[in-house]
Amino acid sequence: xxxxxxxxxxxxxxxxxxxxxxxxxxxxxxxxxxxxxxxxxxxxxxxxxxxxxxxxxxxxxxxxxxxxxxxxxxxxxxxxxxxxxxxxxxxxxxxxxxxxxxxxxxxxxxxxxxxxxxxxxxxxxxxxxxxxxxxxxxxxxx
Amino acid sequence: xxxxxxxxxxxxxxxxxxxxxxxxxxxxxxxxxxxxxxxxxxxxxxxxxxxxxxxxxxxxxxxxxxxxxxxxxxxxxxxxxxxxxxxxxxxxxxxxxxxxxxxxxxxxxxxxxxxxxxxxxxxxxxxxxxxx
Numbered sequence: 357x358x359x360x361x362x363x364x365x366x367x368x369x370x371x372x373x374x375x376x377x378x379x380x381x382x383x384x385x386x387x388x389x390x391x392x393x394x395x396x397x398x399x400x401x402x403x404x405x406x407x408x409x410x411x412x413x414x415x416x417x418x419x420x421x422x423x424x425x426x427x428x429x430x431x432x433x434x435x436x437x438x439x440x441x442x443x444x445x446x447x448x449x450x451x452x453x454x455x456x457x458x459x460x461x462x463x464x465x466x467x468x469x470x471x472x473x474x475x476x477x478x479x480x481x482x483x484x485x486x487x488x489x490x491x492x493x494x495x496x497x498x
Numbered sequence: 499x500x501x502x503x504x505x506x507x508x509x510x511x512x513x514x515x516x517x518x519x520x521x522x523x524x525x526x527x528x529x530x531x532x533x534x535x536x537x538x539x540x541x542x543x544x545x546x547x548x549x550x551x552x553x554x555x556x557x558x559x560x561x562x563x564x565x566x567x568x569x570x571x572x573x574x575x576x577x578x579x580x581x582x583x584x585x586x587x588x589x590x591x592x593x594x595x596x597x598x599x600x601x602x603x604x605x606x607x608x609x610x611x612x613x614x615x616x617x618x619x620x621x622x623x624x625x626x627x628x629x630x
Contacts, residue, residue: 381525385532392536396543461566490566491540492559494547 372474373481379425379473380483386425387450387466387487394418395464398454399491406496409462411435411454418452418464426450428471439467442484447471450485463490520609523601530574530599531616537567538579539620542593545581546624553585560593573600589624 398414401407415433422431430449439445439453450468457463465488472483541560548556564579576597583591598613 388532388536457566461562488570492544492563495549
């Protein structure tokens with residue numbers, strides 16, 4: 357009975373850890389896809405000015421993609437700003453930041469701590485997401 | 499009996515630890531591949547949005563995009579990206595890059611010998627409405 361309880365307990369913990377790790381991989385991959393989508397929007401221009409990067413327009417498509425896998429996570433869009441350092445972003449919050457990354461370059465960062473599917477493992481497995489992609493601005497020509 | 503259990507544990511536990519590190523290493527390599535693939539794809543898209551017919555500027559756009567993103571992945575080292583194809587409208591540019599995942603000196607080197615080398619390739623098509 358004692359042996360069974362030990363084995364069953366260990367099995368459940370390992371199972372939840374495996375689910376959590378698999379889900380984290382999924383969330384990280386989606387963050388990469390979402391950032392790539394967003395940075396392409398940012399690298400295009402705002403209506404009426406082909407030289408002005410669309411930093412604000414990049415946030416919505418990124419968040420739309422992230423919502424599909426970031427359950428119960430607060431998405432904080434920060435157009436035109438760098439993200440906060442990881443240790444200053446609260447648990448359960450993901451920042452989406454778009455900014456000028458140099459001459460002719462735009463960047464997008466998705467950074468933070470997604471909420472957990474398995475809540476009681478949150479303290480043991482501090483998963484985080486930190487993806488940054490940079491792209492050259494599009495040139496327009498007739 | 500106690501001695502036997504001790505020997506069994508001494509044999510089993512290191513194997514389990516190596517297996518665990520191996521699984522983590524596979525995850526890390528897969529993540530590095532996704533990072534490289536996305537970066538190469540964005541570089542190819544940048545290259546076709548450079549002024550039409552200007553292969554030097556297209557390569558520069560790709561270089562800047564690639565370097566800008568790779569700077570945020572310190573565990574990957576790459577010599578750069580090469581792009582080629584038809585630069586005149588409608589452009590079709592293919593870019594490829596190789597990178598090494600720096601695992602030497604980490605616990606992962608117990609299961610992965612050397613630094614794994616990964617490659618990625620992406621093709622992007624330009625707009626036919628650009629003039630040359």
